[in-house]
Amino acid sequence: MKILFLNGPNLNLLGQREPDIYGRTSLADIEQSVRERAAQSKVEIDFRQSNLEGQLVGWIQQARGQFDAIVLNAAAYTHTSVALRDAISAVGIPTIEIHLSNVHAREEFRHKSLIAPVCRGQITGFGPNSYILGLEAAISVNAK
Numbered sequence: 815m816k817i818l819f820l821n822g823p824n825l826n827l828l829g830q831r832e833p834d835i836y837g838r839t840s841l842a843d844i845e846q847s848v849r850e851r852a853a854q855s856k857v858e859i860d861f862r863q864s865n866l867e868g869q870l871v872g873w874i875q876q877a878r879g880q881f882d883a884i885v886l887n888a889a890a891y892t893h894t895s896v897a898l899r900d901a902i903s904a905v906g907i908p909t910i911e912i913h914l915s916n917v918h919a920r921e922e923f924r925h926k927s928l929i930a931p932v933c934r935g936q937i938t939g940f941g942p943n944s945y946i947l948g949l950e951a952a953i954s955v956n957a958k
Contacts, residue, residue, distance in 0.1 A: 815856075815857045815858065815882045815883075815953065815956055816857070816858045816859070816860070816880065816881045816882055817852070817857055817858070817859050817860075817881060817882060817883045817884070817885060817949065817952045817953075818859070818860050818862070818873070818877050818880075818881040818883070818884045818885070819845075819848065819859055819860065819861040819862065819884075819885045819886075819945070819948075820862055820863075820864075820870055820873055820874070820884060820885070820886045820887070820888075821841060821861075821862065821863035821864075821887050821889070822863075822864070822865070822867075822870060822886075822887060822888045822889035822890065822891045822892075823864075823865040823866075823889050823890055823891065824865065824889055824890070825841050825863050825887060825889055826841060826863050826865070828840050828841045828844070828914075829841075829843070835914075835915050835920075836914050836915060836941075837914065837941050837942065839941070839942045841863060843942070844942045844945050845861045847942065847945065847946065848861065848945050848946065848949055849861070851946055851949055852949060855949075855953055857949070857953060859949075860881070867891055867895055867897060867898065868897075870888070870891065870898060870901075871897050871898060871901045874886075874898070874901040874902060874905055874907075875901055875904070875905060877905060877907055878905045878906070878907065881907060882907070882908075882952075882956045883907060883908045883909070883910065883952035883953075883955060883956055884902070884907050884908070884909040884910070884952075885909075885910045885912055885945070885948035885949065885951075885952050886898075886902075886909055886910065886911055886912065886929070886933070887911075887912045887913060887914070887944075887945075888911070888929055892911070892913070892917070892924075892927045892928065892929055893923055893924060893926055893927065893928065894928065895928060895929070896928060898928070898929055899928050899929045899931075899932055902929060902932045902933065903932040908934045908952065908955045908956065909929075909932070909933045909934060910933060910934055910935055910936075910937065910948045910951045910952050910955075911927060911929055911930055911933040911935070911936040911937070911938075912936070912937045912938070912944045912945060912947070912948040913936075913937070913938040913939065913944060914939075914940075914941050914942065914944055915938070915939060915941075916938050916939030917938050917939075918938065918939075919939070934951070934955050935951060937951065
């Protein structure tokens with residue numbers, strides 16, 4: 815099984831950016847934890863980050879036929895990107911939406927996810943563990 819982890823804008827600043835909201839764990843540290851857990855489950859992962867919406871859309875489109883699931887932290891694009899929503903819908907790969915913070919307990923504009931309706935499910939508010947939970951969800955939606 816192959817799972818694609820995609821990370822949106824500003825997630826490259828994790829550990830430095832608003833640690834009271836996002837914590838002090840870097841994206842590299844999160845990736846290492848995910849890789850360790852994936853290895854235990856004999857799952858291959860590809861972990862990517864981009865601040866560019868078009869790059870994320872391209873990666874989603876290229877995932878067809880190469881990955882069994884996508885775990886997506888679209889960050890701010892969650893609330894604004896019809897392009898990401900359309901790409902997820904077009905490729906038909908089970909996609910798990912994840913967030914470090916509880917977006918529903920934050921500013922009003924963060925309460926609406928444009929991608930949620932085309933994702934298999936949403937994990938929000940568990941800090942870095944949201945990624946591990948996303949991995950487990952991706953594995954479970956592909957279990958035969």
